[in-house]
Amino acid sequence: MRATCLRDRSRVCTWGVVLGSILSLSNGCAKDDDEQSARARIVVYCSVDEAFGRAILSDFESENGLVVEPVFDSEAGKTTGLIERIIAEAESGRPRGTVLFSGELFNTIRLARLGMLEPYDSPAASDIPSSFRDAEHRWTGIAARGRVLAFDPSRWAPHRVPSRWEELAQPDFAAVTAIANPVFGTTRGHVAAMFALWGPERGRAFLTGLRDNGVTMVDGNSTAVRSVMAGRVELAMTDTDDVWVAQRSGASLDFRYLDMDDGGTLMIPSSVALIRGGPHSDKARALVDYLVSAEVERALAQSDSRNVPVRSALRKELGMEWPASSAVDYEQVADAMDEAITAVREILIR
Amino acid sequence: MIRARFSSAGIRIVYGCVVAVGVAVFVAAVAWPTVAILWSALRGVPSSSDDLFGSRQLTLLARTMMLSAAATLLAHVLAVCVVFCSWPRTGLMQGRVWLAPLIALLACPPFAYAFGWDKLLPMGWGGYVRCVWTWGLWAWPVPALILSTGLRRIGVGPFQAALLDAGYWRAVCHVTLPMLRGYAAFSLLIVFVFLFHEYSVPHAFGLQVFATELLTVMASSSRLVDALIPAALPVAATGVMLALALAAWRRLVLSSAAGIGPSPAFYGRRTNVMFFLVVIVSWLVPLFGLGLRLGSIESFSDAIGTYGGDIASTLGVAVGGGVLSVLMGMGVSAWRLLGRVCAVWALALGTLPGALVGAALIAAYNVEAAAPLFDHWPIIMLGHCARFGWVGVILALVLTRAFPATLREQARLDGASTASIFFRVRLPGEWPFLAAGLLIISVLSLGDIATTTLLRVPDFSPVAIVVIEKFHRFEDGLLSALCLILVGSGVTASIVVSAMVWIGRSRLRSTS
Numbered sequence: 102m103r104a105t106c107l108r109d110r111s112r113v114c115t116w117g118v119v120l121g122s123i124l125s126l127s128n129g130c131a132k133d134d135d136e137q138s139a140r141a142r143i144v145v146y147c148s149v150d151e152a153f154g155r156a157i158l159s160d161f162e163s164e165n166g167l168v169v170e171p172v173f174d175s176e177a178g179k180t181t182g183l184i185e186r187i188i189a190e191a192e193s194g195r196p197r198g199t200v201l202f203s204g205e206l207f208n209t210i211r212l213a214r215l216g217m218l219e220p221y222d223s224p225a226a227s228d229i230p231s232s233f234r235d236a237e238h239r240w241t242g243i244a245a246r247g248r249v250l251a252f253d254p255s256r257w258a259p260h261r262v263p264s265r266w267e268e269l270a271q272p273d274f275a276a277v278t279a280i281a282n283p284v285f286g287t288t289r290g291h292v293a294a295m296f297a298l299w300g301p302e303r304g305r306a307f308l309t310g311l312r313d314n315g316v317t318m319v320d321g322n323s324t325a326v327r328s329v330m331a332g333r334v335e336l337a338m339t340d341t342d343d344v345w346v347a348q349r350s351g352a353s354l355d356f357r358y359l360d361m362d363d364g365g366t367l368m369i370p371s372s373v374a375l376i377r378g379g380p381h382s383d384k385a386r387a388l389v390d391y392l393v394s395a396e397v398e399r400a401l402a403q404s405d406s407r408n409v410p411v412r413s414a415l416r417k418e419l420g421m422e423w424p425a426s427s428a429v430d431y432e433q434v435a436d437a438m439d440e441a442i443t444a445v446r447e448i449l450i451r
Numbered sequence: 452m453i454r455a456r457f458s459s460a461g462i463r464i465v466y467g468c469v470v471a472v473g474v475a476v477f478v479a480a481v482a483w484p485t486v487a488i489l490w491s492a493l494r495g496v497p498s499s500s501d502d503l504f505g506s507r508q509l510t511l512l513a514r515t516m517m518l519s520a521a522a523t524l525l526a527h528v529l530a531v532c533v534v535f536c537s538w539p540r541t542g543l544m545q546g547r548v549w550l551a552p553l554i555a556l557l558a559c560p561p562f563a564y565a566f567g568w569d570k571l572l573p574m575g576w577g578g579y580v581r582c583v584w585t586w587g588l589w590a591w592p593v594p595a596l597i598l599s600t601g602l603r604r605i606g607v608g609p610f611q612a613a614l615l616d617a618g619y620w621r622a623v624c625h626v627t628l629p630m631l632r633g634y635a636a637f638s639l640l641i642v643f644v645f646l647f648h649e650y651s652v653p654h655a656f657g658l659q660v661f662a663t664e665l666l667t668v669m670a671s672s673s674r675l676v677d678a679l680i681p682a683a684l685p686v687a688a689t690g691v692m693l694a695l696a697l698a699a700w701r702r703l704v705l706s707s708a709a710g711i712g713p714s715p716a717f718y719g720r721r722t723n724v725m726f727f728l729v730v731i732v733s734w735l736v737p738l739f740g741l742g743l744r745l746g747s748i749e750s751f752s753d754a755i756g757t758y759g760g761d762i763a764s765t766l767g768v769a770v771g772g773g774v775l776s777v778l779m780g781m782g783v784s785a786w787r788l789l790g791r792v793c794a795v796w797a798l799a800l801g802t803l804p805g806a807l808v809g810a811a812l813i814a815a816y817n818v819e820a821a822a823p824l825f826d827h828w829p830i831i832m833l834g835h836c837a838r839f840g841w842v843g844v845i846l847a848l849v850l851t852r853a854f855p856a857t858l859r860e861q862a863r864l865d866g867a868s869t870a871s872i873f874f875r876v877r878l879p880g881e882w883p884f885l886a887a888g889l890l891i892i893s894v895l896s897l898g899d900i901a902t903t904t905l906l907r908v909p910d911f912s913p914v915a916i917v918v919i920e921k922f923h924r925f926e927d928g929l930l931s932a933l934c935l936i937l938v939g940s941g942v943t944a945s946i947v948v949s950a951m952v953w954i955g956r957s958r959l960r961s962t963s
Contacts, residue, residue: 142909150924151920152926155757170910171910172908173920175670175916175919176919179670179671182671186907189817193817193818194819195819197909284671285671318659320654320657320663321923323924327657328657331574346924346925349925450507
């Protein structure tokens with residue numbers, strides 16, 4: 102009897118220890134709720150480079166005493182996924198995020214047009230040119246990336262690189278070019294810019310040429326760059342930051358800014374905005390001020406992505422040039438987005 | 452007397468709680484999300500004009516099936532080489548020293564192998580060949596274990612009888628292999644189904660298959676119904692294959708075994724060489740490739756310094772998912788018929804594309820009332836349970852079925868209740884197997900990308916997703932370090948699982 106009681110007690114103790122360990126391990130997933138609930142928690146939807154985003158948000162957190170919880174985009178969903186999430190939350194009446202820190206601008210404009218952004222004229226953005234700020238103060242553009250054509254100079258002679266985007270649809274080039282799925286990401290914006298500048302007819306002709314001449318469609322810009330590195334293609338439509346990080350890893354890669362047929366290439370700024378109805382939006386303004394500041398733009402320019410500052414003084418300070426860029430207005434690009442995506446689905450995706 | 456009554460009542464209450472929690476977990480992780488996504492599908496009107504049977508859908512289906520079929524065949528070729536080199540002297544299931552490497556292969560996330568092989572394979576090997584190679588060399592333990600089990604069940608009697616009139620290989624081809632048809636069919640279907648929905652390896656090689664397409668569409672759409680159209684074909688294909696696999700399994704279970712396999716008397720040198728050669732090639736070589744990508748050992752300190760919190764959280768959530776899955780299994784296996792229905796249901800959900808499982812959880816819990824669950828890490832734990840909970844349910848059912856009926860009757864005659872039988876008779880012998888199942892589910896959860904991509908919560912990035920991001924940012928050092936940390940977790944778990952299985956078998960032998 103005594104031995105049975107002792108054995109039962111030891112079993113209870115053993116299971117108690119096991120369950121306690123599991124609970125404490127799972128509790129490692131949750132921060133100290135009491136401490137956190139005393140500080141405002143600001144959820145940031147962030148589609149800039151994750152390592153960079155973590156670092157600057159962490160700096161802000163430690164300096165301001167606010168809890169910042171980022172939700173990063175994924176390679177699968179990209180910025181589009183974050184935007185759709187914001188839209189879904191707004192439609193369900195339960196926005197969870199307060200700040201959007203996006204690696205591009207066109208989806209941010211889309212949110213603004215849907216009325217999902219809260220106007221805020223940040224004093225830290227006063228030195229940013231007006232072409233990179235919404236007239237109604239719903240978004241601010243900073244730190245741009247360029248759309249480029251990447252190639253391996255050891256396999257593809259630089260003089261053979263086309264000078265205009267439209268030339269890519271020709272048989273000589275399309276067959277050896279990789280393009281990220283134009284339904285998502287910056288490629289989506291790029292195709293929309295083509296439609297905005299060239300008109301729908303020329304835009305569709307471009308897409309048809311790409312398809313008929315055997316362009317390789319992959320699931321992302323970095324995959325397009327990897328395809329060049331692996332020798333599966335010779336040219337890749339991508340962004341500057343994808344080429345920079347590949348070069349940092351030792352890849353033999355170079356890039357060219359191609360002409361949009363109006364004397365310049367497409368530069369896509371990152372963007373910062375306040376989400377309407379998000380929790381603690383009053384406190385989040387301090388975060389917006391920080392994200393649009395010259396300090397963050399400088400950090401982005403000095404990061405692996407080497408984004409080009411929109412502030413001319415900062416460019417001068419850092420010795421960076423703003424490439425000859427297309428005159429297309431970002432609002433015009435946003436206007437052309439739906440028509441461009443429809444054409445992409447009809448011509449390239451089917 | 453009073454203490455005994457109280458103890459008996461206490462055990463009944465605890466057992467009741469375990470069963471209730473298990474059933475609740477099944478409803479939360481499997482039943483309700485299934486209902487929610489079906490309801491969303493029936494209620495919504497698609498806005499996209501994508502054809503269900505458009506050329507893109509059919510191209511994706513053909514490509515995915517071709518890759519999965521080729522990899523399945525490769526896995527079975529390797530498995531046959533290993534299994535028939537060791538038979539009839541012993542069976543893989545009997546060799547406890549062999550179980551750990553087999554489980555380690557499966558326990559490590561497949562993308563770790565993909566990144567390792569990517570470094571080593573010749574440049575001329577395109578994405579398709581790389582994908583088939585990596586899949587085949589990752590998945591071969593599954594057919595090896597199934598075929599080995601089949602060999603044990605059919606026994607050596609027919610083979611030895613055939614040897615009297617024919618040579619070794621004639622006996623194998625004309626006697627043994629035909630008897631293994633059912634096991635081979637089951638194995639082929641199961642491996643095919645799991646490879647069909649595997650995301651990380653095709654993604655690592657830049658291939659567009661159904662899993663990558665579905666995740667991209669679902670992650671980029673705010674309307675669930677629009678994302679369900681591209682999911683229709685792969686779900687239908689999965690349903691057909693799963694039904695065939697279950698039918699094959701049922702035939703195997705119903706057919707009587709011809710005999711029991713021989714006890715391992717010794718391990719022949721040829722056996723060991725073949726087995727370890729295949730293990731080295733399929734496991735150590737890609738890990739060597741990962742090591743080459745590492746660059747410097749400082750990457751580990753960088754990885755832990757930057758992502759230490761995420762690593763700990765990922766492990767904690769994965770273990771939590773394992774706990775929920777095992778509880779779910781214990782709960783639903785309390786009823787025979789319900790247990791079978793739940794097992795099939797959980798397996799059906801688990802074999803669907805991970806993106807679809809994530810979408811089901813979003814459909815179920817993206818409401819105000821579920822905010823404490825949906826906005827934080829518990830939803831990811833539930834996601835792991837939804838994807839891999841079938842392991843816990845099937846394990847619990849197998850253990851329940853394996854418990855001798857005579858022992859149960861004897862206990863009842865002695866006045867023991869169901870709860871007492873469970874806690875005092877079954878659990879002492881079965882807990883190692885339950886612990887092993889918990890660990891297996893946990894390591895499988897570590898490699899889950901598709902479901903966790905959709906269920907992003909603030910301030911928690913599962914390590915698998917971080918690895919993919921590092922891949923796309925060409926940060927090979929961090930990528931390799933994080934992969935090797937996951938591999939280390941898988942290896943540790945596989946050793947513990949092997950030990951648990953050995954302990955469990957020892958306990959079962961001592962009680963029978």
